[in-house]
Amino acid sequence: MKTQRPLPSVADTTEAQQRGWACVWCRGPLGIGLGDDLGEQRVRPADGAAYSWFPRQCPDAAACQAREAS
Template sequence: MTVRELPPVSSLTEQQRRGRRCTWCGYPLAPGTDVDLGEQRATAKNGAAYSWFPRACADTGECAQQEAQARQ
């Protein structure tokens, strides 16, 4: 699987940061149908470091279609 560069955490919703929705397309994820992208470290505007946990659709083709639809 090609690893895509993650979008800036500031552009994501709370649910995306917590891994409840796909990082790319924003669709709700169900256990077993998603991919764990690993813990990410980020720094908030106030300088505090924190972790976020991106997850994504396992079906990258479907994800790309959903992502394209979300941008329309």
């Protein structure tokens, strides 16, 4: 795992970001086997059942930061 940044709130992410299909930072698409896995994250909402989400990030941090800034 490369990042030390705190992950965004799951409420601020898209379904694609939650499922690891898109970068959690820049929302760029991540193909199968691409991206860095940031590990399973558990969410325990105040009401409702707990669930997991699976964020990933781009392997190229510089390109990701450029996309995130635009």
